Amino acid sequence: MSSSPSHDDADNLSAFSAPTAYTATERANAKLLNRFYEPLHLLAVLNADRGPGEVDLPSAPQSREFRLTLRRSLDDLAWLCDHRHGGETVSAVAVQDLPEGPKFWLVSKHEASFEHLKWVLRELSAVGHSNDEEVKLATRRIAEQSITLSKDKVRRYKKALKLALAKVKENQTTSGPMRAEQFVDREYCLHEVEAITSITDLLELCQACKNFNCWRTLIEVLRWNNLQETRSPWASIWHFVGRLGCWFAKCENLVLTAQQLPRLFENAGCEFLVLPTERNIPVNKSNVNLESALKRMLPVNQQSGVPKLYEQLTDMRLFSIPDAFSENFTNDRLMGRVHAEVFLLEHFYFNEFRPWVREKYIGCSKPSCYCCSLYFRFHPGNFVLRPAHNNVYVGWIPPLMTRLDEPRERKHNLDIMNQINAYIRRDIREEIEMRMPRRGKGADSTSGIDTLLIPSAVATVI
Numbered sequence: 059m060s061s062s063p064s065h066d067d068a069d070n071l072s073a074f075s076a077p078t079a080y081t082a083t084e085r086a087n088a089k090l091l092n093r094f095y096e097p098l099h100l101l102a103v104l105n106a107d108r109g110p111g112e113v114d115l116p117s118a119p120q121s122r123e124f125r126l127t128l129r130r131s132l133d134d135l136a137w138l139c140d141h142r143h144g145g146e147t148v149s150a151v152a153v154q155d156l157p158e159g160p161k162f163w164l165v166s167k168h169e170a171s172f173e174h175l176k177w178v179l180r181e182l183s184a185v186g187h188s189n190d191e192e193v194k195l196a197t198r199r200i201a202e203q204s205i206t207l208s209k210d211k212v213r214r215y216k217k218a219l220k221l222a223l224a225k226v227k228e229n230q231t232t233s234g235p236m237r238a239e240q241f242v243d244r245e246y247c248l249h250e251v252e253a254i255t256s257i258t259d260l261l262e263l264c265q266a267c268k269n270f271n272c273w274r275t276l277i278e279v280l281r282w283n284n285l286q287e288t289r290s291p292w293a294s295i296w297h298f299v300g301r302l303g304c305w306f307a308k309c310e311n312l313v314l315t316a317q318q319l320p321r322l323f324e325n326a327g328c329e330f331l332v333l334p335t336e337r338n339i340p341v342n343k344s345n346v347n348l349e350s351a352l353k354r355m356l357p358v359n360q361q362s363g364v365p366k367l368y369e370q371l372t373d374m375r376l377f378s379i380p381d382a383f384s385e386n387f388t389n390d391r392l393m394g395r396v397h398a399e400v401f402l403l404e405h406f407y408f409n410e411f412r413p414w415v416r417e418k419y420i421g422c423s424k425p426s427c428y429c430c431s432l433y434f435r436f437h438p439g440n441f442v443l444r445p446a447h448n449n450v451y452v453g454w455i456p457p458l459m460t461r462l463d464e465p466r467e468r469k470h471n472l473d474i475m476n477q478i479n480a481y482i483r484r485d486i487r488e489e490i491e492m493r494m495p496r497r498g499k500g501a502d503s504t505s506g507i508d509t510l511l512i513p514s515a516v517a518t519v520i
C-alpha cells in the first residue's frame with residue numbers, strides 16, 4: 059500500500075482541488091462530491107444490487123386504498139410518457155393542489171412526453187361522465203396513442219421475447235423431474251408465447267400480452283428451471299410478456315381511476331420541466347485510489363483499521379477490487395445525470411407546492427435507484443418513500459448541483475448528502491464484514507404483473 063495522508067474531516071480534504079473547467083461553486087463542492095462518489099464507486103464494485111427498497115404504506119385503512127390508487131396512477135402516467143427504451147425518457151409526475159384544479163407536473167427530457175401527457179389527461183377528464191362503451195373506447199384510444207408513441211420500445215420488447223422463446227426451444231432441459239401434465243402445460247405455454255410473437259400489429263400484440271393466461275404455468279416452469287437462474291430465458295419470457303401487457307394494463311387502471319376519482323382529472327392543468335442533460339461529474343480524480351478513498355471513508359480514530367480493510371477487500375472477489383475501483387472512478391467517459399423523481403421532489407419542496415390531497419408522492423416511470431431512495435429517505439420534506447430496485451448508479455448527480463450558489467440550497471444539499479454518505483459507508487462496512495457474495499444486478503423495471511400472486515423467489519426476476 060502506498061502512503062497517503064489521512065483524510066476524514068472536510069478540512070483534510072482541502073488537499074483536493076477540482077479541475078479548473080468547473081465553476082467556482084462546483085470546485086467548492088468537489089470535496090463533498092469526492093466524499094460521496096468514492097464510497098459509491100466502491101459499493102458499485104462490491105455489489106451494485108442493494109435489494110428491494112422500502113415503501114411507505116398509508117396506515118389509516120380508510121385512506122389506504124385511495125392513496126395507493128393515486129400513487130399508482132401517478133406512476134402509470136409517468137410510465138406512459140417514458141416512450142424510449144433505457145433511461146433516455148424516464149419521466150416523473152406529481153400533482154399539485156391549486157384552487158382552480160389539480161396541476162400535473164412532468165419532468166422528462168423530451169417535449170413529446172409532455173404532449174402525450176396533456177393528451178392523456180384530456181381523455182381522462184372526459185371519462186368521468188362516459189358510459190361503459192365510451193369508457194372502453196377511451197381505454198383503447200389511450201393505449202393506441204401510447205403504443206404509437208412507444209413503438210420502438212414495443213418492437214424492442216417483441217424482439218427480446220422472440221429471442222427468449224428461441225433460446226427456450228434450443229434448450230428444453232429442466233433441473234427437476236417433470237410429470238406428463240407438466241410437460242403438456244409447458245408445451246401449451248410455449249404455443250401461446252409463439253402465437254403472441256407472430257402478431258405483427260403492435261396494438262394487438264400488446265392486447266394479447268395483457269390477456270396472456272399462462273402465468274401460473276410460467277411460475278411452475280420457472281420452478282423446474284432453478285429459481286436462482288434469474289437470467290433464464292423463461293424469466294425473460296415472463297418479463298417481456300409482462301412488459302408488453304403493461305400498456306393496456308396501465309391504461310385500464312388509469313381509466314378506472316378517472317371513474318373512481320373524477321376530480322383528479324377535471325379541470326386539470328399540466329406543466330413541463332425539462333430534465334437537465336447529461337454532463338461530466340465534477341470530482342477530482344487525481345490521487346484517488348482505493349487506499350486513499352478508504353482513509354477518507356473512515357473517521358480519524360479508526361484510521362489504524364485501513365490496512366486490514368484494504369486487505370479484506372483485495373481478498374473478497376476473484377477480480378481485483380482496487381483495480382476495478384480505480385478504473386471505474388477515473389473513467390473519463392462516465393457521464394452523470396440528475397434523476398427525474400428527485401428533480402421533481404426538489405421542485406415541489408423549494409416552491410412549497412401543496413401536493414393534491416396532501417399526498418406527498420412523486421410518481422416515476424421506473425422504481426427508484428439506490429441514491430434516489432436514500433435522497434427521499436433523508437429529505438426533510440417527508441415525502442413518501444417510493445418503490446425501488448435500489449441498483450447503484452455511479453453516474454447519479456444530486457438534483458441541486460447547479461443551484462449551490464444559493465445558501466439555502468447549499469445547506470439543504472449538504473445536510474442530505476452527509477446523511478447519504480454516512481449511510482453508504484455503513485453499507486460498505488457491512489458488505490465487507492459479512493463478506494457478501496456478488497449479486498447479479500436486478501432489472502430496473504417491473505413487468506407490471508401483480509407480484510402478490512407470485513412466490514417471492516420468482517418475483518425477484520421480474
Ligand SMILES: [Zn+2]
Nearest residue numbers: 397426427430
Ligand atoms: Zn435514481
